[in-house]
Amino acid sequence: MQVSMIVAASENxxxxxxxxxxxxxxDDLKFFKKQSLGKPVIMGKNTWISLGKALPGRLNIVISATLKEVPEGVLVFSRIEEALDYLRAQHHAEVAIxxxxxxxxxxxxLADVIYMTRVHxxxxxxxxxxxxxxxxxxxLVWEEAHPADDKHAFAFTFQRWEAQKTNA
Ligand SMILES: NC(=O)c1ccc[n+]([C@@H]2O[C@H](COP(=O)([O-])OP(=O)(O)OC[C@H]3O[C@@H](n4cnc5c(N)ncnc54)[C@H](OP(=O)(O)O)[C@@H]3O)[C@@H](O)[C@H]2O)c1
Structure with missing residues (x-):
């Protein structure tokens, strides 16, 4: 199972x-949707609270030791590794953190791939x-620039990073 992370981060x-x-x-939200749709997504409790609802079309998994109630269909694990073990057992090809x-x-x-949107x-x-x-x-194996415009206050660059696995 490929473990991907999807993130948008400033230069710092x-x-x-x-x-x-x-x-x-x-356009970054569209990129996020394209990369995550149909895949299980794993998020921390604060991100879950920030989103306010489950992302549609994706199995939503929240990592928390304290969260009490979640809507039906949302899964809670207290450790990331437990969530990954569960998904591997379900034969998912990819998970998006x-x-x-x-x-x-x-x-x-734990990640194999990072989809980074570098916000300039x-x-x-x-x-x-x-x-x-x-x-x-x-x-860094791929990148594509997006300019600032009337809908985007900042220019940004989509990037795909792949982990360099050492063959022990
Ligand atoms: N720009 C982006 O791409 C992007 C994406 C996502 C989120 N965000 C932003 O990130 C912020 C939230 O991030 P955050 O760092 O505050 O919180 P977070 O990573 O979303 O959640 C942290 C919580 O997850 C639980 N947790 C479970 N396992 C953990 C572990 N191994 N390590 C740490 N926490 C674990 C803990 O909750 P319990 O105490 O309940 O166990 C912890 O308090 C928000 O501002 C959100 O908008 C940005």
Missing amino acids: NVIGVDNELPWRLP IGGGQIYKAAMH TTINNGTAFFPVIAPGQWQ
């Missing part, structure tokens, strides 16, 4: 401010962050 790795996204970028900062940090070493701005009041993509451990 900010992904959230006060449990919301720092921007509104409709969709944030937020704490979950990305905990899952970085610096956010100074960030409260959630994406980990640094360590050079040597990850390879």
Whole structure:
């Protein structure tokens, strides 16, 4: 099963401010939908609260040790590894880890692919962050630029990174 992470981060790795996204970028939301639709998605409790409802067309999994009630169909696991084991047993081909900062940090070493939208701005009041993509451990295999326009306050670049697995 391929473990993918999907994220949009500023130049200084900010992904959230006060449990919301720092921007509104409709074409990035379309990219997110395209990459995640039909796949199980794993998110942390704060991201679940921030979304406010399950993402349609996807199996929604929340990682939390404290969450009490979720709508029917949404699954809760207390550890990321438990969720991945469950999905592997269900023979899913790919899972998308969709944030937020704490979950990305905990899952970085488990991921095979990162779909990164690098938003070309610096956010100074960030409260959630994406980990640094360590050079040597990850390879940039594709990117596509998107300019700023009347619907997008910032230019951004879609990127696909692949983990460099060592053959031990
Ligand atoms: N730009 C993007 O692409 C993007 C994507 C997603 C989210 N975001 C933003 O990210 C922010 C939320 O991120 P966040 O870092 O505050 O929270 P988070 O990662 O969404 O959720 C953290 C919570 O998940 C639970 N958890 C379970 N296993 C964990 C583990 N191994 N490590 C850490 N937490 C674990 C904990 O809840 P319990 O205490 O209940 O166990 C923890 O408090 C928001 O601003 C949101 O808008 C941005």
